[in-house]
Amino acid sequence: MPYAGFNGPIPSVNLTMVAYPGSYHYRAGKRTAQRYTYSPYFPVLSYDTTQGAFFGGNFWDGRSTGYLLQSPDAEQAQHPPVDTQEMANPDTACIAYKLSVAKYRPLFEAIWGAGSLDIQFPADTADICKTPAGAAIFGGNATPIALSPDDRTKANDVFNHWGQSISFLEHSTDISPFTSKIDANLKGNYTYTADEAAGAALFRGKGNCNSCHLDGTTTTLTPGQTDTGTPANTTPLFTGFCYADLGLPLNPRDAFYYQTVPDGLGFTPNPYGFGYRDLGLGTFLRSGFGAAPNPNSEWVQFAPGSDGLMQTSTIRNVAMTPPQCPTTEAPGPYFQKEFFHNGYIKSLKQLVHFYNTRDVYPFNVTSGHCPEGTTEKVDCWPMPEVPGNMDMTIGNLLMTDEEENQVVAILQAATDGFTTPYPFSDTFTGQCLTGGSASTQGNETLIATPELPPCASAVCDVPPLPSPPIP
């Protein structure tokens, strides 16, 4: 929803089950909803041989590559409608069918051509499209609507054009407008507060955020210097489109771990329970469990070095909240968000503190088992879910508590709507939360991680094998 910067819009979900419920009862996804503001700006996924790293794509694991449409964002839009745990359409042709009977069919045809939706759908199409994907009745068939070859081609074209239309919307100023305090500052129309200015300096200095969340500048000032230069980029996206394993702990709250038995339609989202490990980009490169097919066989070799890597999100709108709940941070009144791919972090203060102290307070425990006398997320960070490829740029940045707060201030300055109101941001009808502290926000909902079984063979025994092995 716009009021959450197109992050998860329901505070209680963000606080607890992390993954959002799908349209079929009791099904839910496995990761947080990645913000799609500015996602049309992400390039097609590629492997840079000089850098030795992947860049681009959409989604935490990069599985929306943009290979086919040359737009990762357009392909990202195509995933949720046919994802078994989201909208669960059983056939991509259902999108064409639903467009063909929609009120706005003329609008689609005005753009993509008269007759573009003239497809001879069989009489059982509506019934098929009402049956959620993954249902045993389909027997694994991804195209249960019986279309002629010509109509299948047309339906595929409609599906692709529909994805591109969504991407055009996301590229518009309704979604990605560059109207934050940071944008105003880059234009010279806004002077940072003292905390924001300090945060901006930390962002590209001691905090080293700028090494991944590129801010368009490279200037590092020494004490007493004044930056009088022109920014290298006046519309920075605050991401290098790159991937990193930050070493986050497994979050046992994630609803995905509990979808272990067949639902009413005979579909089991996660047969492995807590044997599942989220290897992110690594699993995608292997075309592994729960990921889309990797379109480039030459990339498979890079899977072991990519295990645990997740896409570096833009910081833009990470702090966006409904106007009536003006912050993400306790004591508020605040709007509860969730951060990173598994929603383990519940406030921006915790997020910055994690970057700053992950390696200062490490404990060889899982979440919910921090030693007595410590406080999880304050002076105890449980072990990483995927340790082998952890990024060591962060983890002990030697920032003070005040400096952490200043970095939070500059993250908040990246919220659109400062120079021009952000469209449709006032539709939240729920309650703000109050009380507590940002450092321990959400800790009351922590649960003890059960004893973890070994990583399931369907995840960790797929060649090329993870190195070192995933516990």
Add this chain to the structure above:
Amino acid sequence: MNKLTLKLSVTAMVGGLLCVSLAQMLSPTAKAQSVAIIQQPNLESAHDDAAILRWTTTTPRGSAEHFAVVQYGTNPNALTQTAKSHVRINSGHSDTIFRVRIDGLQPQTTYYYKVTSTGGDGTSDGVESDVNQFTTPPPGQRIMNYPQPK
């Protein structure tokens, strides 16, 4: 706007975006001609079975993706094991902190090591430390040489 015009617009727009994006993510920073260690490697922290080493060099520039690499072992003349960690280079910084995590260590054991760094493609930065050493603590104890400031 007819379909063809829209498609052409889309193609041009996407092409333009790619140019901007690629330029942004591949900042043209020439690799430094020489890299020097300006703070020698030492132990940042250690548990009975893991350690983090930390050192500072002049910024190598070149590829943003880098690896901090340590060769180590219990015999100073046979550093047979290797650990490496991802580190992102910030080309705007004059110096770069490298940190590497070593797992699978034995408690109360002295390890000898030397460090180096490479670009993301494995190309050496051409800098290597002398052989140094650290000792892991007993089970249940921790060493923290870089405590969190208040």
